[in-house]
Each structure stands twice: as C-alpha cells, then as structure tokens.
Amino acid sequence: MSKEFYFIACFFISFQINAQLINWIIIDFAPYYINTDELEVQGRDRGVIELLHQQLPGYSFSYSQLPGSRLLHELANPQHNFCFLSLYKTPERLKLFHFSNHPSTIGLAPTIMMKKSTALKLKLQSNKPISLAELSANHNLVLAASSNRSFGKSLDAIIKSIPAEQKIYRAGNDVLNSLMTMLHKNRVDLLLGYPDEQLYLAKKLGFIDEIEIFTIKEAPSYSVGYIGCSNNSLGKDNIAQLDQALLSIYSLPQYYQVLSRWLPEQFHSDLKIMLQQEVGQYGAKVAP
Template identity: 45%
Template sequence: MIKTFIIIFAFLTCFQSLAKNVTFLKVDFAPYYIFDGTHKGQGRDEEVINLLKKAMPEYQFNYMLIPSSRALFELQHSSQITCMLSLYKTEQRKKLFHFSKQYSTIGLAPTIAMHKDVASKVMPDHITATSLKDLIFKHNLMLGKSTERSYGQNVDEIILKIPQEDLIIRAGKDSLQSLTYMLLKKRVDLIIGYPGEHLYLQSQLNRENEFIQLHISEAPKTVLGFVGCNKSGESKRFLKQVDKSLNTIKASQVYASTMLRWVPKRLQESLINEFKEK
C-alpha cells in the first residue's frame, strides 16, 4: 500500500513538473476580482480563469496579484507565459501583446457614475444615456478615471482630449474605489467604469441612492474582453489552446451566469440579448 502511494505521488509530482506553467495576473478591480469579504474569490474574471484551468489540465496555472497600474508593464516585460483576462484588443496593444481570437468576457459598455446632486444641475431627469464629450466640454465637469484602462476607441479618444485640469487619474490599489469615494464627497463630478463595478463599489459604501449611472452615447452597447499574453512563441501556443477551450466554455450555462452575476438587474436583459446575437 505504501509503495503504491509512493508511486502515485511520484507520478503526480512528475506530471506537475512536466506541466507548462502560465501566470495569470489578478488586479484590484472588483467585482472582476474580489479579494476579501463575503464574495471573496467569486469575481467574474476569477471564475472564467477557473473554467480555463479545468479545461486545460496540461498547464499549471499560477497567479500574481498586482496593482492595476502596473499590470500592463508586467505583462509586457515578463519572460514566462504571463496573461491577463478581459483585455481590450486595441491596435496599439496588438503591437505589445498576443491576444486570443475568441473573446473571454462580454459585458455592458462603460458607464459614467455621477452624484445625483451634480446630475440634476446639468441634465433632465429620467434620461438613461448622455454624451461624455458634452459633459466634459460643454458643462466643464471633472472626470475621474483609473490609470492604464481602456474604455474602447471612441471613449478613449475623448479622454485623450480632456485638459489636465479637468481630469483626475488614480493609480495604485483600489483606484476606482478611491474615485467612488471622491465622487461621494463631490471632489470629482463624474467617474468612468463599468455597470457592475459601479454597483458593487457603491453598495460597499451603502450609499447607492446618492448616485446615478448613465450609458455613454459614444460607446457601443457591449464590450468584449480577450485573453492577452506577453509576446513569445510559448504564449502564442498557449492562446491557441485557450481559443479551443473558450469555444466550449462560452456555450455553457455556467459561463452565461458568470457574465450576468455582477450586472445590475435592470440591465441584464440587454446583455442577454447580446448573448443571443454573438
């Protein structure tokens, strides 16, 4: 019996040593990664990584927690297979990273969050969408955003044109949480993020009733996130396997439930309709 155990243990150890290692970067953006509290480990992106891990036993999955402001730097300069979920695939980023062909996550486009007191001064009641360009350039409002984040080409181009005095960029740990607190204190006029992020962070403050979320008219209905890895031959081979796995994963009910988990209920139908079209 002992001999059998030793043989099995040696086999498993040997298998693990032969398995190819891949490191996934985890960043401080709830509810995509949740590091503490009741929902610890139940972040949307964490769940998708777990599904990939189950589907790809030939790889040893490792994880690195890193501030979001340093994630792309780490991804670009890593010498081992290093990847990140839910990256926008922009032309600039394609020069720096390899990307999966299949999208890994689908979500509603970024929204702006405003304090209701500020919103009441610049726009009519009961609207659900507004122009980010008009808010910044016509109403002279100050925008808060997290560093190194992309929100899609149209929105990114607007942000690039905002004067420095009308823009606050936060880096470091929990940057969007910090911006949400600033919004509550009216130190910024609006912040940009994603519906689930705003909902989660506002609920942590227990002050949801003081905020309003609005769709950005310059943004598409939904956004697709891809698996992005450092540029190497090994990463490219890994991503080929990722694409095969994602093709199966995305057809599952578990995946659909994961994508909807942190979407505000009133917006879930919009995302369900997008699932049907993809």
C-alpha cells in the same frame, strides 16, 4: 545513465512542466477579482478562469497578484510568462501581447456615474444616454477615470482631449474605490467605469441611493474583453489552448451566470442579447 543524458532528461521534463503551466495575473479589482478568502473565486473574471481550467485538465493554473498599475508593464515583458483575462484590443497592445481571437468576457459598455444632485442640476433624464464630450465641453465638469485601462477607442480619445484641469486620471491600488469616494465628497463630478463595478462599490461604500448611472452615446452597445498573454513562444502556445477552451465554455450555463453574477438585475436581459450576438459569430450558442 550518463550525466549528460540525466541533465538533458531533467531539462526536457522541466520544459514540459513549464509548458503546461499558465500563470495568470490577478489584480485587486472588484467585482472582477475579489481577493478575500471568503469571496476569492466569486469575482467575475476569476470565475471565467475557473471555467477555462475545467476545459484544460492537462494544464496547471497559477496566480500572481500584482498592482493594477503594474499590469500592462509586467504583461508586456517578454521575459515573463503571464496571461490576463479581459483586455481591450488596441493597435498598441497588439504589438505587445498575444491576444485571443475569441472574447473572454462580454459586458455592458462603460457608463458614467454621477450624483443625483448633479444630474438634476444638468436636467438629465434618467435612462437616457448622455454625451461625455458634450458634458465635458459645455459644463466644466471634472471627470475621474482609471489611467491604467482602456475604455475603447472613442472614449479613450475623448478622455485624452479633455483639459488636464477637468480630469483626475489616476493609477494605483484601489483606484476606483478612491475615485468613487472623491465623487461622494463632491471632489469630482463624473466617474467613468462599468455598471457592475460602479454599483458594487457604491453599495459597498454605502451611498448607492445618492448616485445615478447613465449610458454613454459615444460608447458601443457592449464591451468585449480578450485574453492577453506574454509576447513569447509560451504565450503564443497558451493563447492557442485558451482560444479553444473559450469556444467550449460559451454554451455552459455557468458562463452566463458568471458574467451576470455582479450585474444589476435590470441589465441581465441586455447581457443575454449581447452575448448571443457576440459568440454567435463563432458558431457557438448561449445556454438558455
């Protein structure tokens, strides 16, 4: 075998191996990713990735753990080859990443957590939706939220309009954990997030009995996340494969089980309805 042919063969084999590899970004963000040995695959999004892997036996999956504050920057670098599960689609992001056509996760929309004492002071009724815009404009409350994520077009616009002195908009590792601690210590009044992550952390931090969660009038009935991959040829190919795999996992009982794993029991029936509505658009069915 000539040297030229040898190097060409090695390059081709290397390309084939790389083309069959999907490198996922994972972040330390419970309950979506729980990066401890005993619960590593128990995170919601990590569980969905495992189901996708079962549908793509010819692919190898690898994992790169990054700080949440670096997620979008690294994913947007076309010199890298990364994918990430459960991203909101926004016009800005569509320019930066390849997105799946089909959703990877469906869950309840963002909610507002506050202390029961605050809800009592504002005379809010439990289980009744509240307006984030009205709360911020009329009551001089301080809102806490993570700055390295999108909460949807309407809520993102409201957050942007809130005066700087009325919001703590922070990025970094364990950001929700630190913001929830600030809520517990009365340094902020409202915490924007999702019910599964809010209840998970409130229980973990030991003050679940002190808080109350409200749905938001400006939020949609549910939230949909998509897979995003690097904006290059390999990312495009990976998205095409992952899109087909998503259609295959919708009907698996394990898919619903993963999505509801960390969601409070009272939200399970709502999730089932939302899931049926969303995946039904693609001719898929949810397992009973």
